[in-house]
Amino acid sequence: MPELPDVALYHRLLDAHGLGREIAEVRVSEPRILAGIDAGGLAARLVGGRLAASRRHGKHLLARIDRGGWLTVHFGMSGRLAAYDDPADAPAHERVRLRFAAGGFLGYVNVRLLGRVGWTEDADAFIAEEGLGPDALDPRFDAGALAAALAASRRDVKTVLMDQSVIAGIGNVYADEILFQARIHPRRPARRVAGGEAERLYGALWTVLETAIRCGAGAEAFLDRLPAGFLLPERHSGGHCPRCGTALAVVKIGGRTSYFCPRCQDGAG
């Protein structure tokens, strides 16, 4: 479930199980997941090094090796990280595995092969090359910056929220949730979300992402932990608006399924 909140939790997992530890072995069981480096090259850069720092930018996770360079991880549609102590507990569809010298494993798991594991010498350069905009939770990306981005686009507001070159981290599910909380129709032209509404959208963006992280995005019982009034638990065919009970509408926007409340979410502004 890798949008920003999910990746934020993988970030924590990486820190808890890998930070400061020496890597003893790298196993790549599916080379097609690697981008710009082969299994031997990856092992040469990682084995014997320690994970010295980590950062997340949008849906990307990066881990710095003490002797230089960064491991880059993108989760695609179905990727996740798993930590375990016994190799017998390795999850299915693990594609890359780190074994630490002191024991313990970190696995990159991905059923479909839409994500990527790679390497970069410079994290900032990597983010620039990927064409990523500011991270959605970067304080420098404020309400004014969001309003400016909306005003500059002729696309639907939802398409802009999901554009990683504008804001990094928001995907299909959280775009729906943010627009629901802001009570804005996903098909509203972005340039017609302005003033107080743009402020409201910014507030919803922040609150939704922070709340999802706090409630353990993607983990067991995540949906049960969300505060009342969230769309997510109802975000499926046959779902109803948690505010007014109206049957949710389902439309395709940019090829992705969008759920929204036709009564609460204003299409005209």
Add this chain to the structure above:
DNA sequence: CGTTATGTTCGATG
């Protein structure tokens, strides 16, 4: 068997 899935990229088209 057909449809859909939390992402991204590429080519065709308007």
Add this chain to the structure above:
DNA sequence: GCATCGAACATAAC
């Protein structure tokens, strides 16, 4: 250049 649409990638679940 900008925007939209469908297909592609690869696999599992319903």
